[in-house]
Amino acid sequence: MSQPLGRPRDSRVDEAIATAARQVLAEQGYARLTVDAVAARAGVGKAAIYRRHATKQQMIFAAVMHDLDLATPPDTGSLATDLAAITRDILAALATPPPGVVPALLADVHADPAMAAAFARTFVRAERDCVTEVLERAVARGELPRLPDPATVHALLLGPIFAWLFLLLEDPGKAPAFADTLARGVGHLLGRDGGA
Amino acid sequence: MSQPLGRPRDSRVDEAIATAARQVLAEQGYARLTVDAVAARAGVGKAAIYRRHATKQQMIFAAVMHDLDLATPPDTGSLATDLAAITRDILAALATPPPGVVPALLADVHADPAMAAAFARTFVRAERDCVTEVLERAVARGELPRLPDPATVHALLLGPIFAWLFLLLEDPGKAPAFADTLARGVGHLLGRDGGA
Amino acid sequence: MSQPLGRPRDSRVDEAIATAARQVLAEQGYARLTVDAVAARAGVGKAAIYRRHATKQQMIFAAVMHDLDLATPPDTGSLATDLAAITRDILAALATPPPGVVPALLADVHADPAMAAAFARTFVRAERDCVTEVLERAVARGELPRLPDPATVHALLLGPIFAWLFLLLEDPGKAPAFADTLARGVGHLLGRDGGA
Amino acid sequence: MSQPLGRPRDSRVDEAIATAARQVLAEQGYARLTVDAVAARAGVGKAAIYRRHATKQQMIFAAVMHDLDLATPPDTGSLATDLAAITRDILAALATPPPGVVPALLADVHADPAMAAAFARTFVRAERDCVTEVLERAVARGELPRLPDPATVHALLLGPIFAWLFLLLEDPGKAPAFADTLARGVGHLLGRDGGA
DNA sequence: GGCTAAGCGAGACGGTACGTCGAGTCTTTGT
DNA sequence: ACAAAGACTCGACGTACCGTCTCGCTTAGCC
Numbered sequence: 140m141s142q143p144l145g146r147p148r149d150s151r152v153d154e155a156i157a158t159a160a161r162q163v164l165a166e167q168g169y170a171r172l173t174v175d176a177v178a179a180r181a182g183v184g185k186a187a188i189y190r191r192h193a194t195k196q197q198m199i200f201a202a203v204m205h206d207l208d209l210a211t212p213p214d215t216g217s218l219a220t221d222l223a224a225i226t227r228d229i230l231a232a233l234a235t236p237p238p239g240v241v242p243a244l245l246a247d248v249h250a251d252p253a254m255a256a257a258f259a260r261t262f263v264r265a266e267r268d269c270v271t272e273v274l275e276r277a278v279a280r281g282e283l284p285r286l287p288d289p290a291t292v293h294a295l296l297l298g299p300i301f302a303w304l305f306l307l308l309e310d311p312g313k314a315p316a317f318a319d320t321l322a323r324g325v326g327h328l329l330g331r332d333g334g335a
Numbered sequence: 336m337s338q339p340l341g342r343p344r345d346s347r348v349d350e351a352i353a354t355a356a357r358q359v360l361a362e363q364g365y366a367r368l369t370v371d372a373v374a375a376r377a378g379v380g381k382a383a384i385y386r387r388h389a390t391k392q393q394m395i396f397a398a399v400m401h402d403l404d405l406a407t408p409p410d411t412g413s414l415a416t417d418l419a420a421i422t423r424d425i426l427a428a429l430a431t432p433p434p435g436v437v438p439a440l441l442a443d444v445h446a447d448p449a450m451a452a453a454f455a456r457t458f459v460r461a462e463r464d465c466v467t468e469v470l471e472r473a474v475a476r477g478e479l480p481r482l483p484d485p486a487t488v489h490a491l492l493l494g495p496i497f498a499w500l501f502l503l504l505e506d507p508g509k510a511p512a513f514a515d516t517l518a519r520g521v522g523h524l525l526g527r528d529g530g531a
Numbered sequence: 532m533s534q535p536l537g538r539p540r541d542s543r544v545d546e547a548i549a550t551a552a553r554q555v556l557a558e559q560g561y562a563r564l565t566v567d568a569v570a571a572r573a574g575v576g577k578a579a580i581y582r583r584h585a586t587k588q589q590m591i592f593a594a595v596m597h598d599l600d601l602a603t604p605p606d607t608g609s610l611a612t613d614l615a616a617i618t619r620d621i622l623a624a625l626a627t628p629p630p631g632v633v634p635a636l637l638a639d640v641h642a643d644p645a646m647a648a649a650f651a652r653t654f655v656r657a658e659r660d661c662v663t664e665v666l667e668r669a670v671a672r673g674e675l676p677r678l679p680d681p682a683t684v685h686a687l688l689l690g691p692i693f694a695w696l697f698l699l700l701e702d703p704g705k706a707p708a709f710a711d712t713l714a715r716g717v718g719h720l721l722g723r724d725g726g727a
Numbered sequence: 728m729s730q731p732l733g734r735p736r737d738s739r740v741d742e743a744i745a746t747a748a749r750q751v752l753a754e755q756g757y758a759r760l761t762v763d764a765v766a767a768r769a770g771v772g773k774a775a776i777y778r779r780h781a782t783k784q785q786m787i788f789a790a791v792m793h794d795l796d797l798a799t800p801p802d803t804g805s806l807a808t809d810l811a812a813i814t815r816d817i818l819a820a821l822a823t824p825p826p827g828v829v830p831a832l833l834a835d836v837h838a839d840p841a842m843a844a845a846f847a848r849t850f851v852r853a854e855r856d857c858v859t860e861v862l863e864r865a866v867a868r869g870e871l872p873r874l875p876d877p878a879t880v881h882a883l884l885l886g887p888i889f890a891w892l893f894l895l896l897e898d899p900g901k902a903p904a905f906a907d908t909l910a911r912g913v914g915h916l917l918g919r920d921g922g923a
Numbered sequence: 924g925g926c927t928a929a930g931c932g933a934g935a936c937g938g939t940a941c942g943t944c945g946a947g948t949c950t951t952t953g954t
Numbered sequence: 955a956c957a958a959a960g961a962c963t964c965g966a967c968g969t970a971c972c973g974t975c976t977c978g979c980t981t982a983g984c985c
Contacts, residue, residue, distance in 0.1 A: 143928095143929080144927075144928050144929065144982090144983075144984095145927075145928035145929025145930065145981085145982070145983085146928075146929045146930035146931080146980075146981045146982050146983090147929085147930075147981085147982065147983095148929090148930070149930075149931080149981095152930090152931080168446070169442075169446065170446045173970085173971060173972085174971080174972070174973080175971075175972095178932090178933095182932080183931085183932070184931065184932040184933060184934085185932090185933090185934085185972095185973080185974090186930095186931080186932080186933090186974085186975085187930085187931065187932080189972095189973065189974080190930080190931095193973095194972090194973080195971090195972075195973085238445065239442070239445040239446055242438070242441045242442040242444070242445045243442040243445070243446070245438045245441070245442065245501065245502070246365075246435070246438040246439040246441065246442035248438070249434070249435040249438045249439070249501065250364075250365070250366050250435055250439070255504065258504075259504055263502070263503055263504065267503075290503060290505055291513065291516065293498075293503060294495040294498040294499045294502075294503055294505075294513070295495050295517075295520070297494075297498045297502055297503070298493075298494030298495035298496070298497055298498030298499070298502070299490040299491050299494035299495065300494070301494055301497065301498060301502060302489075302490040302493045302494030302497060303490045303494070305441065305445065306441070306459070306490075306493055306494070306497060307459055307463075307486060307489060307490055307493070308451065308454070308455055308459065309486055309490075317487065317490070320487065321491075324491070324524050327524065327527060328520050328523065328524060331523060340951085340952075340953095340958075340959045340960070341950090341951070341952090341958080341959035341960030341961070342949070342950045342951045342952095342959075342960050342961045342962075343950085343951065343952095343960090343961075344960095344961065344962095345950090345961075345962075348961090348962080369939085369940060369941085370940080370941075370942085371940075371941090374963095378963090379962085379963080380962065380963045380964060380965090381941095381942080381943090381963095381964090381965095382943085382944085382961090382962080382963080382964090383961075383962065383963080385942070385943080386961075386962090390942085391940095391941080391942090535933090535934090536932075536933045536934070536977085536978085537932080537933035537934030537935065537976090537977070537978095538933075538934050538935045538936080538975070538976045538977050539934090539935080539976080539977065540934095540935065540936095541935075541936075541976090544935090544936080560838075561834075561838070562838050565965085565966060565967085566966080566967075566968085567966075567967090570937090570938095574937085575936085575937070576936065576937040576938055576939090577937095577938090577939095577967095577968080577969095578935085578936075578937080578938085578969090578970090578971095579935075579936065579937075581968070581969080582935070582936090586968085587966095587967080587968090630837070631834070631837040631838055634830070634833045634834040634836070634837045635834040635837070635838070637830045637833070637834065637893065637894070638757075638827070638830040638831040638833065638834035640830070641826065641827040641830045641831070641893065642756070642757065642758045642827055642831070647896060650896070651896055655894070655895055655896065659895075682895060682897055683905065683908065685890075685895060686887040686890040686891045686894075686895055686897075686905070687887050687909075687912070689886075689890045689894055689895070690885075690886030690887035690888070690889055690890030690891070690894065691882040691883050691886035691887065692886070693886055693889065693890060693894060694881075694882040694885045694886030694889060695882045695886070697833065697837065698833070698851070698882075698885055698886070698889060699851055699855075699878060699881060699882055699885070700843065700846075700847055700851065701878055701882075709879065709882070712879065713883075716883070716916050719916065719919065720912050720915065720916060723915060736956070737956080737957080740956095740957085761944090761945065761946085762945080762946070762947080763945080763946095766958090770958085771957085771958075772957065772958040772959060772960085773946095773947080773948090773958090773959090773960090774948085774949090774956090774957080774958080774959090775956085775957070775958080777946095777947065777948080778956080781947095782946085782947085783945095783946070783947090924985100925984105925985085926983100926984085926985075927982105927983090927984085927985100928981105928982090928983090928984105929980105929981090929982085930979100930980080930981070930982090931978105931979075931980070931981090932977105932978100932979090932980105933976105933977085933978100934975100934976090934977090935974105935975085935976080935977095936973105936974075936975065936976090937972105937973100937974085937975100938971105938972085938973095938974105939970105939971090939972090940969105940970090940971095941968105941969080941970080941971100942967105942968105942969095943966105943967080943968095943969105944965105944966090944967080945964105945965095945966090945967100946963105946964090946965095947962105947963095947964095948961105948962075948963080948964105949960105949961085949962070949963100950959105950960090950961080950962090951958105951959085951960085951961095952957100952958095952959090953956105953957080953958090954955105954956090954957080
């Protein structure tokens with residue numbers, strides 16, 4: 140069909156922008172990141188950034204999401220261990236970015252409908268699929284009598300970890316232990332009833 | 336001792352600033368709130384604002400926190416109903432501010448150590464005390480064999496509600512039902528063991 | 532050599548700034564001129580102004596100096612008429628700007644070394660060259676036996692006119708007559724001796 | 728008539744303000760002088776200043792004029808020596824205040840009619856009276872056939888000195904020599920004709 | 924090889940808000 | 955009623971950043 144006319148985009152520029160953004164984010168923090176700084180660090184003009192991203196926020200979102208692997212969880216054989224794997228993945232995803240970046244991006248998501256759509260499409264959707272997959276496996280195994288509401292279970296898994304890290308300002312070092320406790324608790328709850 | 340010299344601060348100005356900030360927040364949203372607009376609306380100079388608050392963010396934080404009643408929960412007679420009351424209070428606190436304000440303030444809290452301290456001192460501390468109080472009552476009643484970790488329980492209550500509202504972008508209309516489900520689930524979990 | 536990289540400055544912006552500054556100066560006076568007003572009038576951002584001028588004062592200075600023609604005086608054939616031409620030029624230069632602008636700029640010049648340098652380089656230098664040229668012509672004609680000190684003559688011409696307009700608060704309508712009297716007086720003085 | 732009711736003004740406060748103003752003027756320069764700084768230095772509230780002076784500029788004007796003695800010139804016996812005495816007095820009056828203060832005050836005078844009136848009433852009037860007195864003496868002595876226009880002579884004496892110091896940015900060390908040259912020149916000019 | 928279209932780094936542009944500062948006024952408590 | 959202290963309104967300052975645009979140039983594909 141329409142082969143793009145003119146000079147094609149240089150994919151190394153995409154990479155340079157994302158890398159520079161992550162570096163500036165790590166060194167300066169979210170609030171002090173400026174588009175000029177990212178452009179300078181990437182050795183790139185600002186126009187090259189705005190040709191790829193509509194706003195600064197979307198650029199950061201893309202850069203942070205880029206190296207976040209939200210892969211499907213391997214079947215570990217039991218609901219309990221599957222849930223533990225999910226909480227560990229969630230914790231990793233939330234704890235990897237530099238301090239303050241996750242809350243800041245969340246604020247941006249609520250300020251920009253386009254970002255909200257992208258957020259729902261990528262992050263929420265990916266995790267939701269993981270949860271659903273794990274629950275369906277448990278039903279198939281006979282561990283659960285019927286499928287609980289995936290949204291509810293998702294909230295029960297993601298919420299407490301987010302709260303531990305960003306709402307309660309608790310020691311991040313204790314987060315892995317808390318994540319395990321959480322997985323165990325949710326496992327028991329699901330075993331008791333099918334998610335009332 | 337020495338009562339402060341000079342003209343004392345006019346407490347009506349404090350009130351006018353907080354009220355104006357909430358109005359602008361409601362009408363324009365967090366991102367479009369400007370200090371000039373708040374000052375104009377309050378019939379106050381910008382200097383009067385910056386004499387009370389170090390940054391725009393701290394002004395908004397104070398204005399939003401101001402009319403958030405984080406009172407101690409009344410004793411409803413059982414752990415289950417006490418927990419339900421707490422989840423309702425948490426939901427009310429999170430759902431009251433205009434859309435987008437809570438995530439934005441959370442981002443500000445993580446960007447400014449002074450705000451983080453204030454946040455921990457007021458919001459987190461108040462809720463934590465509620466949770467601790469409720470758990471101690473249950474222990475006194477004999478509903479629980481021993482006191483669970485309040486931080487963990489706090490995370491289990493606050494986290495999922497926050498996730499439902501701000502992370503999963505689920506229907507806010509279903510939040511009250513979810514909050515009740517959550518309270519029931521946490522009640523069962525605590526009844527099973529003392530919060531492993 | 533290397534032509535400057537990036538988008539070149541738009542010379543129409545320079546012009547718009549200078550014109551707007553002169554208009555606001557004429558309408559509001561020096562004390563009520565604000566950079567925002569100039570920017571708005573010029574249809575220009577404040578950054579465009581501060582990219583060209585370090586301070587508001589330097590912007591005004593440049594705008595006022597811009598349309599001040601300090602051209603070399605034509606040879607009128609005699610020292611007396613040449614001097615009269617110079618005093619008329621000086622009077623025109625001092626009387627053209629809106630009321631109060633000249634004293635205000637003079638104060639700025641004494642408050643900012645950069646402006647002092649610019650003032651010496653442009654206004655003082657230009658007038659000094661005129662005076663020197665006229666004196667040298669008179670020497671060449673044989674009207675003067677030797678070259679008087681140009682600085683002294685300059686002070687004798689410029690000073691009284693400035694004093695008449697801005698120090699003594701005399702009737703500006705009588706300034707042209709005074710300027711002629713002055714030129715005649717200085718002519719006689721130079722004719723008597725070579726400027727003792 | 729009306730003896731002032733209530734507590735009378737403390738004249739030591741007047742003195743403290745004037746002294747503090749001159750000190751700050753000397754240490755910080757005109758542009759960096761603030762009313763708060765003067766008040767603090769004088770150990771006085773801002774209200775005490777504004778009870779005495781309508782504006783900051785008028786306060787400075789009063790403080791600077793205060794220690795400027797514009798006394799009547801003694802009769803030195805000849806027009807030439809009288810003129811030299813006047814130029815020396817003018818030079819002293821202009822050179823005494825800290826650098827930049829004279830031009831700044833001149834600008835203020837042109838921005839505020841009340842100051843213009845005060846300026847004309849004190850400084851201009853005092854000098855004009857000196858000039859007139861000297862000229863009348865010369866007429867009485869028979870040195871001059873008739874009285875020249877005092878305003879013109881005033882401009883011829885004051886203007887060049889002002890120009891030397893503040894317009895041409897010439898070496899202030901050479902100002903006394905220039906003042907003498909000027910007095911001699913004006914003397915010759917007046918001797919030749921009665922001030923055409 | 925020339926033409927067209929889009930890419931590229933650099934940096935100026937219009938705009939908007941920030942947080943600061945100063946002037947001049949007002950409101951305390953004292954004397 | 956005057957005094958010191960200091961909070962008040964008002965309004966401008968100069969800075970910073972965003973997202974857009976314009977420059978001269980390079981890099982493709984298509985004639």
